[in-house]
Amino acid sequence: MSILKIYQYPEKVLRAETKPVDTFDEPLKELAQDMAETMYDAPGIGLAAPQIGKSLKLIVVDTSKDPEEKKVFLTMVNPEIVAHEGNQIDEEGCLSVPELTAKVKRYRKVTIAYQDLEGNHHEMETEDRFAVVLQHEIDHLNGVLFIDHLSSLKRNLYKKKVKKLLADK
Template identity: 40%
Template structure:
């Protein structure tokens, strides 16, 4: 089922999520809805709180990206174990339609999480998949990619986004 992606400044986007206690049918259904919604919106990653569910779950699928290794992950209660290197990448966000910003991230991340069967998994991600993971992990922490930008770039991005929101509101 495709769900509505919450748009900034919805308060749930600024609220840290809660750990998943039990992986049950409700979680399976939520994960399927997250993939359905992400694909519908043509995204490569989605955090549960972006669709209004304050749980520590993210889905990633970089397969559509020609410049990236194919990767499809369900990460429950993900944790960043270690990170290294730096990379700057122009990111977009389904919760900020129409905005893209250059954000500095780690170029390689080591993470652990639970998979959909409740087994602990560990991954090393590099490049684009590492960026997507960090972007979605930020969402789970109540941080948006615009929070990673400072000064005039941040102000200009927020002004552009407010202008886009006014245009959407007046056209609906």
Template identity: 40%
Template sequence: MSIPPLSQRNAASPLKKQQQRLQKTEDLCFKLPLKIVEYPDPVLRARNKRINTFDDGVKELVHEMFDIMYKTDGIGLSAPQVGINVQLMVFNAAGERGEGEEIVLVNPVIYKASKKTTLYNEGCLSFPGILADVQRPASVKIDARDITGAKFKVNLSGLPARVFQHEFDHLQGTLFFDRMSKDVLDSVRSELKALEKKYEERTGQPTPERVDDYEGIKVVAGFS
């Protein structure tokens, strides 16, 4: 990634900047089977564009995301976790096909989070084998669109609220260890470093980030 010259950044109008953040047709192109992107792949930190085209491509992507989520024993999955940088998530707190409720959220926005927080031992498909305590608001109120583009509101609490917040973080380029306390982060540091080494061996490139560069919580238990 490179930063454009200052003259170019100043020349971009607010409208042009907004258009750059909207999904284009090619942003939803994907190859099957989908694969889970693991830390520290830079796609997990990239900006995710808002979806503005609700067509069969979105429906197919949702279907395939649920499929790989169930196959990998997940209960939630965001588009960047399968290498597609758009604002889309799917989840089912039951974690079983045919059970619970399948939820699809497009371009979600949190407009209220509870002051009460809870601690929970979280895992993440992009961090295989790693479990750690993360503090999050106990409930959230959300604006979003469904798979057809229709706007709706939803209130979530308990496990569904936690799953949503975990996936929402992915859409912001935030990873769950960003929210861990220093002590908790230290408890999984060696496992994160092992994933960094695995990335370097697989790609032949230096890891794009290192957990040793972190000093503790970088994100507060809330949302902007």
């Protein structure tokens, strides 16, 4: 297993259209395992395939309830939000958008349809913080970053900061 490179804004792969996964094989399982190792190494609580340069509809999310608990993750293939209700505002950050956290408005409760690594179909209903994590990762599959949910002022300030950092390299 390997730790993979995490692509950061403004890399084009983060905005690219992702393709549905239709082959459920050993390389897919290995990719999911590598993604989980990369997520934990970062450290993070979710990671989407575009963040490691793969334009696939694939995410891994940490499902541990207790920080002391052994790290437990869930792989979701071709996930999509099929129902939602309510709203909440929560603090978010992103491994692909370093040095920025901000409050983002999301649905409070979501139902996600997805497949597992064997191709079996599932539905999961979740709310609160875990719902935020899933929405954030699914956004990545649609070329959306959490900065897209911010005011234009905050987004532009971050873009200027990144432009300056890139120019200084």
